[in-house]
Amino acid sequence: MSRTFRILTRTCAGLLPLSLMSLPVLAATVATNQPAAVSAKPPVMLANNYEAGVVLANYWVSEKLDGVRAYWDGEHLMTRGGYPIQAPEWFIAHFPNQPMDGELWIDRGRFAEVSGIIRQEQPDDGLWMKVKFMAYDLPGFPGNFNRRDQALGEVIAMINQPWVQHVEQQRVNNESELATWLGNVEHRGGEGLMLKRGDSLYHAKRSDDMLKYKRHEDAEATVIGYLPGKGRLKGQLGALIVRNETGQEFRLGSGLSDAERMSPPPVGSVVTYRFDGKTSSGLPRFARFLRIRPDYTPE
Known part of the structure; x- marks a missing residue:
């Protein structure tokens, strides 16, 4: 069209x-050629911007991936905006019957490529073989992020497919370490860092429970x-x-x-x-x- x-x-x-x-x-x-939206957007958690003075001991940190955010609701894969993602059957065959929040990602600096792939109405197996589902939360699991992340690791292990990976979370001791990590990510062509409060529940709103840290x-x-x-x-x-x-x-x-x-x-x-x-x-x-x-x- x-x-x-x-x-x-x-x-x-x-x-x-x-x-x-x-x-x-x-x-x-x-x-x-954007597909029609589903009836409702998925209830995803949204991030505020990081500001100096945050108590870093309360947060887990991971790289901010330059991909397309994807939400698995237990049956369907969709974008943050609620658009259906027509992934190949083999890609989602072992996904659990509970929600997963993550990113469809190929590599740093390849957002346009993955965006084009996920918008195809008829998925191309050869192209999808380059894509990974980088999971970073388990929205329906009861408990705070400390517990959800541990449970997510167990879910990813049960899926046991190379294109489904658990985003690694780490601690930092101070703002100097955080800034150094950001510099290293940027040097490798990455976008920035994400911080998640360990004792936070999963809720569909923007808050300081999740922060994004970028140079710009x-x-x-x-x-x-x-x-x-x-x-x-x-x-x-x-x-x-x-x-x-x-x-x-x-x-x-x-x-x-x-x-x-x-x-x-x-x-x-x-x-x-x-x-x-x-x-x-x-x-x-x-x-x-x-x-x-x-x-x-x-x-």
Whole structure:
């Protein structure tokens, strides 16, 4: 399925389409093969950003994997946004009849590849052989994360398949050790670190029970329109107009490749943007486009 998009610009009357006669290059076609969402999003735990001063002795730490978050509800595999993942039967054949939370992952820096694989309506066995399900929580198991992680290790051992792995959790003694670990992960092309409070229960909300630690902050926003390019970018996309989960609207002009400017994320899609802190009004500072997230829906 495909559709033709129109470049939008903001005026006092709102978002209005520009004439395609004046922007012939932008009458491009955008693929929209995202599967229909299931009836409800899975009840996943969400992370806040790490800030100095956290009592690290209370947390387990693991690498933040650059993959697609996947939730197994005991019968079906789906994305965080509730989109069904058409995995091969052999891939999920030994999954348990209880929920698992994890990441579909290939390797550092290969998000786009795994994202493309999991969006196929007809799974390709050869491509899926590269994918691992990296499990990091057992949502339905009673007890805190200390107990859930131990139980998860036992579940993974019973599954006994090389493409299903238990994400290793470790302790750190201080912020210096944490920063060193982050530097090592980044040097190897990794994204960052995740911290989980050992005595926390699994609950479907954003809280300090789970923290993400990265050199740069990132978040998701929904594309609501486009602004045309000027100068070198005349005839192409100049910026995305997006709305984040708190309802704030802003532009994402940097970070877009030439190909993305010619065929931008469709209106209604979710993208990840990177930023460096926030302004006094709460807007992301130096926000720039990072990638489209076909596995997400707006919160």
